[in-house]
Amino acid sequence: MTFRFGEKVVDVAVNAQGTVTTLASGKRIPAESVMYSAGRQGTTAALDLEKAGLEADHRGRLAVDPHYRTPVEHIYAVGDVIGFPALAATSMDQGRLAAYHAFDEPAHELSALQPIGIYTIPEISYCGATEAELTTSAVPYEIGTARTASSRAARSPVTPTGC
């Protein structure tokens, strides 16, 4: 799997053989199929936010302070509706912290280093600096690689070649 962060899609050509996606950087990526995801939108349009004294931005998101309070202090917002990082684990933790704050209970803040979990099969996760960032800052690093094929074999010893 290859992540191409910071790239923009300028064209997806579809033909009988498959697809070719062209990126703004000039890369052309052939693939059987393409899923293009343009980000998430807060479903706040039907909430009559203005009656609560709130306003969402152009993507339906709400602004919050470091304690997840909206500008109306007794209304909290967490998760996708407040934008980045918009991940399952962080959204849940934000909710926990907001609840602690609402009840005046002390709680540890979210750590600056948040793991990214991508719930695919096989799962993909990472935490911290990327290889490119470590290379730029001249930090030596080691790589461990777990092959998908071996994890499949470990999970289903009876049919190691099954999908």
Ligand SMILES: Cc1cc2nc3c(=O)[nH]c(=O)nc-3n(C[C@H](O)[C@H](O)[C@H](O)COP(=O)(O)OP(=O)(O)OC[C@H]3O[C@@H](n4cnc5c(N)ncnc54)[C@H](O)[C@@H]3O)c2cc1C
């Ligand atoms: C296709 C896809 C893949 C993803 N993959 C990953 C991944 O691999 N890893 C990861 O960490 N994150 C992933 N995410 C993101 C993750 O799902 C979200 O960050 C997380 O679910 C956000 O939690 P939330 O509680 O903010 O919102 P949600 O989980 O969307 O929960 C909001 C809830 O509010 C309900 N609701 C909405 N309006 C109303 C209303 N008016 N009244 C009552 N209830 C209402 C909705 O029905 C919903 O149940 C993915 C998201 C998508 C869409």
